[in-house]
Amino acid sequence: MAPFDLPEGDPFGPHNLPYGVFSLPSPDADPYAQSGSGSGSGSGSGSGSEQRTVGVRLGDHVLDAGAAARALGSPHAALLDCPTLNPLLAAGPTTWSEVRRALTEWVTDPSHRQTLLPFLHPLSSVTLHLPFEVADYVDFYASEHHARNAGAIFRPDATDTLLPNWKHLPIGYHGRAGTVVVSGTDVVRPSGQRKAPTDPAPVFGPSQRLDIEAEVGFVVGTPSRQGHPVPLTAFREHVFGLCLLNDWSARDIQAWEYVPLGPFLAKSFATSVSAWITPLEALEDARLSPPERTHPLLPYLDDSATEPAGYDLRISVAVNGHVVSEPPFSTMYWTAAQQMAHLTVNGASLRTGDLYGSGTVSGPADNQRGSLLELTWNGRDPLELPDGKRTYLEDGDVVTLSAWAPGPGGLRVGLGEVSGRVLAG
Numbered sequence: 001m002a003p004f005d006l007p008e009g010d011p012f013g014p015h016n017l018p019y020g021v022f023s024l025p026s027p028d029a030d031p032y033a034q035s036g037s038g039s040g041s042g043s044g045s046g047s048g049s050e051q052r053t054v055g056v057r058l059g060d061h062v063l064d065a066g067a068a069a070r071a072l073g074s075p076h077a078a079l080l081d082c083p084t085l086n087p088l089l090a091a092g093p094t095t096w097s098e099v100r101r102a103l104t105e106w107v108t109d110p111s112h113r114q115t116l117l118p119f120l121h122p123l124s125s126v127t128l129h130l131p132f133e134v135a136d137y138v139d140f141y142a143s144e145h146h147a148r149n150a151g152a153i154f155r156p157d158a159t160d161t162l163l164p165n166w167k168h169l170p171i172g173y174h175g176r177a178g179t180v181v182v183s184g185t186d187v188v189r190p191s192g193q194r195k196a197p198t199d200p201a202p203v204f205g206p207s208q209r210l211d212i213e214a215e216v217g218f219v220v221g222t223p224s225r226q227g228h229p230v231p232l233t234a235f236r237e238h239v240f241g242l243c244l245l246n247d248w249s250a251r252d253i254q255a256w257e258y259v260p261l262g263p264f265l266a267k268s269f270a271t272s273v274s275a276w277i278t279p280l281e282a283l284e285d286a287r288l289s290p291p292e293r294t295h296p297l298l299p300y301l302d303d304s305a306t307e308p309a310g311y312d313l314r315i316s317v318a319v320n321g322h323v324v325s326e327p328p329f330s331t332m333y334w335t336a337a338q339q340m341a342h343l344t345v346n347g348a349s350l351r352t353g354d355l356y357g358s359g360t361v362s363g364p365a366d367n368q369r370g371s372l373l374e375l376t377w378n379g380r381d382p383l384e385l386p387d388g389k390r391t392y393l394e395d396g397d398v399v400t401l402s403a404w405a406p407g408p409g410g411l412r413v414g415l416g417e418v419s420g421r422v423l424a425g
Contacts, residue, residue: 003061003120004113010416012057014108015407017425018276018416019085019241021240022055022062022126028178052083052129055121055278057416058107059316062121062126065103071115074102085132085277089221089240090352096221096240101280107276128275132219135353137175137245137271138343141166142334144291146362149374165297169332170275170342172356175247176268180355183275183418189395189425190269193254205270206425207250209267209379210393213360214317214327214401217245217273218336220354227347233306235337236280238350241335243274243316244418245357251392271356276416283413286341286405287311290335300345301382309335312414315361317370319393322385327361327370397422 006013031070055062074080076099079088088099106112136187141147144162144419151161165171181187189210221240224230230238247267254266289302290310303309313329360370369375372392378383379391393399400419407413 006059011412018278023129067119100169134177135351138356139179141171141359144333146360192265194252195256209251211249213247215245224350226349230344232337232341241277241279246272273418274418309337
């Protein structure tokens with residue numbers, strides 16, 4: 001009965017139940033081979049079979065949701081017995097709620113324990129995979145503290161370090177869906193053109209200023225029709241859940257390439273996401289109002305009369321196991337609902353599996369900055385780590401984002417961590 005006997009206050013208890021996709025080891029796999037799954041946050045590159053299926057996390061175990069649904073005669077078995085979350089995502093909010101209620105009942109009703117036990121697997125024994133097929137990827141720039149810090153670094157003489165448009169719309173850019181990778185996947189240092197202001201000409205080579213961006217990603221379930229903007233009040237009709245996201249960034253490549261069209265090679269080489277998608281329904285107790293708006297908003301972004309759309313997520317950023325920052329998501333100026341409304345207001349459609357990132361999460365304090373750009377002030381103030389100083393990432397560094405949110409009855413809702421190791425390019 002161990003999978004059901006969770007420690008008191010376990011952040012991955014029945015109040016949470018995030019979704020992922022996993023595979024079991026192949027029957028002929030070498031039991032002494034190094035698996036890619038590690039502690040359950042692996043890249044899917046280990047000895048797992050290709051028979052992937054939807055899993056739901058309970059403590060340090062994963063429940064084979066499809067097998068459990070079949071055994072218990074659930075009408076939703078076909079949605080859960082899949083190698084990706086996309087069919088469940090596309091089913092819409094009514095089905096999401098029905099499936100969540102059923103899962104909660106299965107793992108809390110003692111009469112189901114004997115039925116479920118064969119379908120519960122230790123996280124250490126499975127390989128976790130990218131949980132959904134990414135359709136499109138958009139990255140935003142929603143933290144005022146991050147935007148002001150970046151402005152102060154790159155425009156130190158500006159009267160206002162925010163650009164004139166920042167308080168009027170959520171700034172974003174269209175990223176690359178094909179290089180979104182699951183937690184545990186190694187990240188190869190990207191190469192590209194670099195040119196310092198004093199250099200006579202650009203050079204080509206590996207980035208010397210490889211950075212992180214601690215973000216939260218939002219996963220779209222229900223699609224929308226092209227030509228039909230989605231109002232911010234429909235956020236929870238379309239967005240299934242969220243996950244931690246690290247949008248790796250090559251600052252030196254970006255500085256040379258981004259004028260006038262914005263990031264390209266500096267951002268498209270890798271974006272890491274957690275193996276676990278936390279449904280929005282698990283985060284009801286973490287909802288809160290965003291910071292006070294200082295500028296009037298156009299009607300399609302005006303959330304003054306809507307339900308609170310901010311989230312109280314407590315993020316931790318660690319480099320080689322040493323915590324360097326704890327950014328609070330509660331300080332984000334633009335909400336995910338406003339971001340969704342803005343990205344569709346021109347008639348662009350949502351697709352099942354769309355992913356959009358919040359942008360770097362930073363708070364007002366020095367130890368709440370979500371990027372090395374800010375933490376070291378563009379390399380001016382190196383971080384002191386147990387294994388030496390850092391301005392930007394070195395080969396072999398491992399970056400891990402973790403987080404939790406307030407849950408029901410004082411419990412914590414854990415978000416699946418996202419981790420990646422830098423390899424030489």
